[in-house]
Amino acid sequence: MKKHNFYAGPSILSEFTIKNTAAAVENFADMGLSILEVSHRSKEFVAVMDEARALIKELLDLPAGYEVVFLGGGASMQFCMVPYNLLSKKAAYLDTGTWASKAIKEAKLFGEVDVVASSKDKNYTYIPKGYTVPEDVDYFHITTNNTIYGTEIREDLDVKARLVADMSSDIFSRPIDASKYDLIYAGAQKNLAPAGVTLVIVRTDALGHVDRPIPTMLNYKTHIEKDSMFNTPPVLPIYSALQTLKWYKAQGGIAAMEKKDKENAAILYDEIDRNKLFRGTVVPEDRSIMNVCFVMNDEYKELEGEFNTFAASKGIVGIKGHRSVGGFRASLYNAMPKSSVEVLIDAMKEFEKQH
Amino acid sequence: MKKHNFYAGPSILSEFTIKNTAAAVENFADMGLSILEVSHRSKEFVAVMDEARALIKELLDLPAGYEVVFLGGGASMQFCMVPYNLLSKKAAYLDTGTWASKAIKEAKLFGEVDVVASSKDKNYTYIPKGYTVPEDVDYFHITTNNTIYGTEIREDLDVKARLVADMSSDIFSRPIDASKYDLIYAGAQKNLAPAGVTLVIVRTDALGHVDRPIPTMLNYKTHIEKDSMFNTPPVLPIYSALQTLKWYKAQGGIAAMEKKDKENAAILYDEIDRNKLFRGTVVPEDRSIMNVCFVMNDEYKELEGEFNTFAASKGIVGIKGHRSVGGFRASLYNAMPKSSVEVLIDAMKEFEKQH
Numbered sequence: 048m049k050k051h052n053f054y055a056g057p058s059i060l061s062e063f064t065i066k067n068t069a070a071a072v073e074n075f076a077d078m079g080l081s082i083l084e085v086s087h088r089s090k091e092f093v094a095v096m097d098e099a100r101a102l103i104k105e106l107l108d109l110p111a112g113y114e115v116v117f118l119g120g121g122a123s124m125q126f127c128m129v130p131y132n133l134l135s136k137k138a139a140y141l142d143t144g145t146w147a148s149k150a151i152k153e154a155k156l157f158g159e160v161d162v163v164a165s166s167k168d169k170n171y172t173y174i175p176k177g178y179t180v181p182e183d184v185d186y187f188h189i190t191t192n193n194t195i196y197g198t199e200i201r202e203d204l205d206v207k208a209r210l211v212a213d214m215s216s217d218i219f220s221r222p223i224d225a226s227k228y229d230l231i232y233a234g235a236q237k238n239l240a241p242a243g244v245t246l247v248i249v250r251t252d253a254l255g256h257v258d259r260p261i262p263t264m265l266n267y268k269t270h271i272e273k274d275s276m277f278n279t280p281p282v283l284p285i286y287s288a289l290q291t292l293k294w295y296k297a298q299g300g301i302a303a304m305e306k307k308d309k310e311n312a313a314i315l316y317d318e319i320d321r322n323k324l325f326r327g328t329v330v331p332e333d334r335s336i337m338n339v340c341f342v343m344n345d346e347y348k349e350l351e352g353e354f355n356t357f358a359a360s361k362g363i364v365g366i367k368g369h370r371s372v373g374g375f376r377a378s379l380y381n382a383m384p385k386s387s388v389e390v391l392i393d394a395m396k397e398f399e400k401q402h
Numbered sequence: 403m404k405k406h407n408f409y410a411g412p413s414i415l416s417e418f419t420i421k422n423t424a425a426a427v428e429n430f431a432d433m434g435l436s437i438l439e440v441s442h443r444s445k446e447f448v449a450v451m452d453e454a455r456a457l458i459k460e461l462l463d464l465p466a467g468y469e470v471v472f473l474g475g476g477a478s479m480q481f482c483m484v485p486y487n488l489l490s491k492k493a494a495y496l497d498t499g500t501w502a503s504k505a506i507k508e509a510k511l512f513g514e515v516d517v518v519a520s521s522k523d524k525n526y527t528y529i530p531k532g533y534t535v536p537e538d539v540d541y542f543h544i545t546t547n548n549t550i551y552g553t554e555i556r557e558d559l560d561v562k563a564r565l566v567a568d569m570s571s572d573i574f575s576r577p578i579d580a581s582k583y584d585l586i587y588a589g590a591q592k593n594l595a596p597a598g599v600t601l602v603i604v605r606t607d608a609l610g611h612v613d614r615p616i617p618t619m620l621n622y623k624t625h626i627e628k629d630s631m632f633n634t635p636p637v638l639p640i641y642s643a644l645q646t647l648k649w650y651k652a653q654g655g656i657a658a659m660e661k662k663d664k665e666n667a668a669i670l671y672d673e674i675d676r677n678k679l680f681r682g683t684v685v686p687e688d689r690s691i692m693n694v695c696f697v698m699n700d701e702y703k704e705l706e707g708e709f710n711t712f713a714a715s716k717g718i719v720g721i722k723g724h725r726s727v728g729g730f731r732a733s734l735y736n737a738m739p740k741s742s743v744e745v746l747i748d749a750m751k752e753f754e755k756q757h
Contacts, residue, residue, distance in 0.1 A: 050434040054441045057637055065436045069427040072420065079405040079717075081420045083596040083642060086409045086720060119474035119598060120619065123633040127617035149618070156615050236634055241438040243474060243598040243636030260511050262482035263504070264475065278478040279591055281598030282412055283638060287438060362434075365441060 051387035053377045054365035055194050055338060056216065057236040061382040063297075064240075064290040071286055082286050087279050095289050096275060102292040103246070106301055109225045112252060116267070116275040117285050118245045122215045122234035125245060126150040129188065129211055129230065130157035131265050135257050139163050139184040139208060143200075144171040144193035145371065146213060154188070157259075163187070170372070171196040174333040180206045185256075186229065192217035194237075195369045197340030197376065198333045203227040209253055217337045218246070219295060219381060221305040229253040237337070238381045240288035243281045295381070304381045311379045311388045312336035318392045322399050324350065328372055342374030347402065354398055361394045406742035408732045409720035410549050410693060411571065412591040416737040418652075419595075419645040426641055437641050442634050450644050451630060457647040458601070461656055464580045467607060471622070471630040472640050473600045477570045477589035480600060481505040484543065484566055484585065485512035486620050490612050494518045494539040494563060498555075499526040499548035500726065501568060509543070512614075518542070525727070526551040529688040535561045540611075541584065547572035549592075550724045552695030552731065553688045558582040564608055572692045573601070574650060574736060576660040584608040592692070593736045595643035599636045650736070659736045666734045666743045667691035673747045677754050679705065683727055697729030702757065709753055716749045 052059040068082075075082035076091035085092055100115045109115070118124070126149055130138060134157045142148055142165035154160045161184060164175035171193060180187045186209040192199045194216040201221060204210060209229035218233040225231070229250045236242040249267055263269050269277050295304060316334060319325045319341045328340045343351050351374065358366055368374040377391060407414040423437075430437035431446035440447055455470045464470070473479070481504055485493060489512045497503055497520035509515045516539060519530035526548060535542045541564040547554045549571040556576060559565060564584035573588040580586070584605045591597040604622055618624050624632050650659060671689060674680045674696045683695045698706050706729065713721055723729040732746060 048434065052435055052439055054439070054444075057441060057634065058439055060436070060439050065427065065438055068438060069424060069436075072424040072427055078719075079403065080407055080719065081415070081424075083420055083423060084407055084409070084413055084415050086412060087597060089409075119476055119636075120479065121474055121633045124475065124619045127619060131617075153617055153619075156617060234634065236637075241638050242442060242634045243639060262486075262508055262511060264479045264482060264508075278476045279412065279589065279597045281474075281636060281639070282591075283596050284598060284636070364433075364435065 048362045051363045051390050052365060053363060055376060055378045057242045058378055058380050059382045060287070061291060061294045063294040064287050067290040068283070068287045082283050087276065087282055092282060095286055096280065099285055099289040099292060100275065102289070102296065106292060106295055107223060107225055109248065113225060113248055113250050114271045116247050116270040117280055118247055118270060119243065119281055120245060122213060122232055122245050123149065125213070125232040125247065126153040128265050130154040131261055132254060132257065132267050133186050133211070134158040135185050137161060137184050139180050139187040141175065141189045142167060143174060143190050143198060144196045146193065147190040150188060150213065171198065172328055173330045174198050174200055180208050182207050184208045186211045192335055192337050194338050195371050197329050197335045197338045199335035199337065219301055219304060220308050220337060222301050235284060235288055239291050240284045244284035244288065308336045308379060308381060311383055311385055312339060314392060315339050315377060315379065315388055318395055322395050324399050324402065325395065328374065337379060339377045339379060340368060340372050340374065350402060357398050358394050361390055363391055363394060403717045406718045406745050407720060408718060410731060410733045412597045413733055413735050414737045415642070416646060416649045418649040419642050422645040423638070423642045437638050442631065442637055447637060450641050451635065454640055454644040454647060455630065457651065461574070461647060461650055462578060462580055464603065468580060468603055468605050469626045471602050471625040472635055473602055473625060474598065474636055475600060477568060477587055477600050478504065480568070480587040480602065481508040483620050485509040486616055487609060487612065487622050488566065489513040489540050492516060492539050494535050494542040496530065496544045497522060498529060498545050498553060499551045501548065502545040505543060505568065526553065527683055528685045529553050529555055535563055537562050539563045541566045547690050547692050549693050550726050552684050552690045552693045554690035554692065574656055574659060575663050575692060577656050590639060590643055594646050595639045599639035599643065663691045663734060663736060666738055666740055667694060669747060670694050670732060670734065670743055673750055677750050679754050679757065680750065683729070692734060694732045694734060695723060695727050695729065705757060712753055713749050716745055718746055718749060
């Protein structure tokens with residue numbers, strides 16, 4: 048049976064990415080060797096790394112002065128690398144959920160942290176607004192998409208401080224004005240590649256302003272100076288990332304992705320709002336187009352397990368909500384075809400008729 | 403043409419590992435999804451993680467009190483994680499090459515470092531002996547196999563301090579007495595898996611003795627307490643690692659690997675010693691069975707490029723020596739079949755006849 052992959056991450060990748068990765072595991076770049084067993088210093092892999100970095104610059108329209116590196120360790124490692132490299136005295140953070148909170152916790156090891164606003168009071172069901180970012184902070188950190196709670200900041204904020212963004216779960220889902228950001232990071236396992244690599248985009252003149260010694264591997268400069276090849280990078284995840292980037296370009300770039308993502312999210316949110324069994328958990332204006340969180344209305348609460356089973360019978364995978372929210376979460380990353388969203392919507396309609 | 407993969411890393415993996423990984427990229431655990439796009443929290447992947455950790459304990463015969471975790475970031479990240487977690491005041495290091503020197507550099511950020519001995523005086527062509535490890539150090543760090551220079555410590559040292567070993571390029575090439583070590587780490591991309599994951603084996607009572615705050619992701623305890631699933635682990639590399647571990651077990655375990663590795667190394671070193679064109683670069687008693695370094699004798703030096711081309715014409719890949727040594731390096735990791743070593747030896751013999 049055809050599976051419809053709504054996992055929150057690691058998550059659906061394009062068929063193009065999967066097919067080409069499978070082929071490279073058999074025979075990479077016609078070398079007669081698997082991508083699993085080739086040197087990262089081979090000219091064939093160096094070409095992959097170079098093309099992937101260049102395509103990111105192209106697709107996100109990065110201005111001069113920005114560099115792109117692929118690091119290991121996951122976005123969670125960035126929670127400490129960001130303050131290690133950028134926090135001299137004080138940083139501002141916006142608390143919009145679990146991952147933002149974890150980033151705040153790490154920053155506190157390195158200096159003073161001003162949490163300018165938090166939506167914890169309402170279980171992170173909205174994005175705080177109307178806060179002020181102090182001008183004397185080293186940077187302001189935001190999480191643009193909150194995978195667990197299904198909220199999203201879909202605009203490039205204007206702040207006077209350097210802006211740092213964790214875009215793990217919504218990068219490449221809309222064109223951005225990169226010049227507004229000093230550092231962007233993103234675990235690859237949503238809109239880019241399989242787990243095991245983290246994308247970091249950094250304005251190089253934001254670096255070098257802290258006094259503390261930085262361990263070599265935790266210093267962004269190390270990786271920039273060596274063209275993201277200081278040590279052995281995660282070869283296969285980067286190869287897969289390149290396939291996804293090529294697919295984005297062939298599909299019409301990031302603007303085309305945004306159009307499709309918005310349509311997918313709109314039809315699903317419409318059904319949630321229409322269907323008597325379900326309701327969304329997030330205030331409408333802050334709803335994520337990547338992670339759609341919904342629960343059963345109180346009078347139907349006991350049907351939750353049954354709907355999970357029913358959905359599974361239709362080939363729907365990964366819609367169980369995170370324990371912090373409960374209910375359901377349908378993740379609609381860039382590779383999600385509209386046909387799979389329609390299968391989910393049809394299942395919701397059919398289940399509603401049965402009850 | 404059949405390729406013979408002598409890369410130093412990322413490097414040859416068993417056909418079993420490659421075949422099963424390719425199959426999982428198409429369809430993992432009969433889920434109807436690629437291993438590239440499944441949640442690390444799916445019961446199918448949790449089973450992979452659990453089995454891989456258990457098999458490492460079994461194959462290396464780890465005593466009680468040791469834990470196994472898979473981390474991102476590469477062995478280079480361990481150069482700072484080890485002192486972050488273990489260095490209170492002073493550590494001892496043995497300087498046996500490029501990677502040992504890099505580990506020493508990082509440790510100096512965290513405390514006093516006593517380099518008890520170095521073979522730098524002779525371009526790291528031997529393993530220092532007869533040194534004394536001070537008893538008051540927090541730990542003694544060694545690099546068991548020096549991938550670049552082709553030297554190896556093939557015994558479990560008796561020292562009074564805690565023993566920390568970088569076994570990136572020779573783990574699983576011999577049975578070890580794990581009780582002699584407090585921490586072992588190894589980048590996976592030689593004897594285990596594709597690049598993107600690092601294996602760490604740690605005696606848990608060695609942890610928790612330093613006063614400094616440790617960032618969450620850099621703290622070994624974080625990963626141990628969450629069964630190596632604190633954050634999204636590198637899913638595919640860990641799946642591949644499991645395949646390699648299963649293959650080791652089916653082949654008769656690590657003792658069987660050692661027997662084969664020793665045989666492969668012996669026939670190649672014999673040819674180097676016999677052939678008038680070549681000579682080994684390492685003193686015989688410290689020669690690595692993983693990385694065989696050799697150069698052309700002075701009177702044939704100008705034939706180096708020609709031999710590289712000649713070897714390539716036989717399907718031999720990756721024998722160009724590291725720039726620190728020059729000449730040639732044939733890496734004979736566990737997955738290397740004797741038939742490939744014989745192809746190299748035959749090429750050396752044939753080339754000798756031509757000159």
